[in-house]
Amino acid sequence: MVWTETLERFPYPFKEDVYRYSNNSVPMENPISVEMNSRYVEEIKLKRQLLSDHPERCFQSLPHSIKAQWEAAALVMEQLAGAYPETFSLKKNGREWTFQNKTLNEMQSFTYGDTASLDHEPLDFVGRHVQEDLILMMQRDGDLYLDAGQLCFPANWSLAFNLGMKFRQIHHPIPGFKEEGLDSRILKFLLRLESGVPWERKNWSLMAGDRLDTSLETFDEWGKLRKTVTRDNAGEFVHLRIEVQKLFRLPQTHSILFTIHTYVISLERFCENPEWKRQFYEILKELPPHITDYKGIGRYKGAVLAYLEEQL
Ligand code: HEM
Numbered sequence: 001m002v003w004t005e006t007l008e009r010f011p012y013p014f015k016e017d018v019y020r021y022s023n024n025s026v027p028m029e030n031p032i033s034v035e036m037n038s039r040y041v042e043e044i045k046l047k048r049q050l051l052s053d054h055p056e057r058c059f060q061s062l063p064h065s066i067k068a069q070w071e072a073a074a075l076v077m078e079q080l081a082g083a084y085p086e087t088f089s090l091k092k093n094g095r096e097w098t099f100q101n102k103t104l105n106e107m108q109s110f111t112y113g114d115t116a117s118l119d120h121e122p123l124d125f126v127g128r129h130v131q132e133d134l135i136l137m138m139q140r141d142g143d144l145y146l147d148a149g150q151l152c153f154p155a156n157w158s159l160a161f162n163l164g165m166k167f168r169q170i171h172h173p174i175p176g177f178k179e180e181g182l183d184s185r186i187l188k189f190l191l192r193l194e195s196g197v198p199w200e201r202k203n204w205s206l207m208a209g210d211r212l213d214t215s216l217e218t219f220d221e222w223g224k225l226r227k228t229v230t231r232d233n234a235g236e237f238v239h240l241r242i243e244v245q246k247l248f249r250l251p252q253t254h255s256i257l258f259t260i261h262t263y264v265i266s267l268e269r270f271c272e273n274p275e276w277k278r279q280f281y282e283i284l285k286e287l288p289p290h291i292t293d294y295k296g297i298g299r300y301k302g303a304v305l306a307y308l309e310e311q312l
Helices: 040-053 062-082 124-129 182-191 216-228 274-286 289-294 298-312
Strands: 060-062 086-092 098-101 106-111 132-138 143-150 199-208 238-249 256-268
Touching: 060 106, 060 124, 062 086, 062 124, 062 132, 062 143, 062 256, 086 182, 086 199, 086 238, 098 216, 124 143, 124 289, 182 216, 199 298, 216 298, 274 298, 289 298
Parallel strands: none
Antiparallel strands: 060 143, 086 098, 098 106, 132 143, 132 256, 199 238, 238 256
């Protein structure tokens, strides 16, 4: 699942030599909620396998989210058909719609708004055609609630645990987020999000190994790999994990579609860009313990720094 495309296409996340939590959201240049790349078929196969093996882990929804799910699914299908017409098409005849995925050779006709006309709930249906994880935040009483989501590639969190939670509750585990008032500032920003003006941000982390499914529920399988990182294997074994996260306001239900596209690259490959290598070394060396610990890097940070120093 590692990066095989040119480095120029890799979503490099850093702006400065020092990293701190902030609202690093920016207006989107190319306003599309989902993106296809050369890993498409492989990742869709993996997603569908995870959904079939672990349905509760990978899809959760509350009954009142159905209307917003339809609106989110429509946005994604329309954008897919618009951006990738050689792969996707969406034909509408009133409420009778047909969605076609030519890469997977699949065609689905359904009645828009009638969930019984699909095999899955709308968000779960459309999520099976995109590499992104899809989260639906519904807005009411001046707050945002995680009321539905399809999540196959989480960075160490649990959808089943977070279902129904408010934005600030979800972000409660992040050290300093509440104390610095960041959670309230970001919530305020999100509550004001306008339809037609989508935003995006990048999140980053390091991981031992390259698996996309790093759910909280499977921590015992992948967390222990952190103990096996050494200066000698770090280049191949340690991966930088980037999430490109996009925020779209859905005008009818006034909810927010939050999409997460996860990219993974080995340190070795990442270091082929000398400026990235230099900047990431500076960032990691200076990273305060509360962020290092939260991201789970503490145990092998020394080995990674030693590897990077050797490369510089
Ligand atoms: C509105 C949709 C969003 C959802 C559903 C969401 C969800 C999450 C979740 C589940 C986590 C992991 C928390 C844990 O440890 O259990 C997280 C982490 C985080 N979120 Fe969000 N988030 C959203 C938007 C944002 C925005 C707009 C920002 C803007 C700055 C943000 C900043 C962060 C940061 C900095 C972390 C810590 C990540 C790390 O250090 O690796 N989130 N988020």
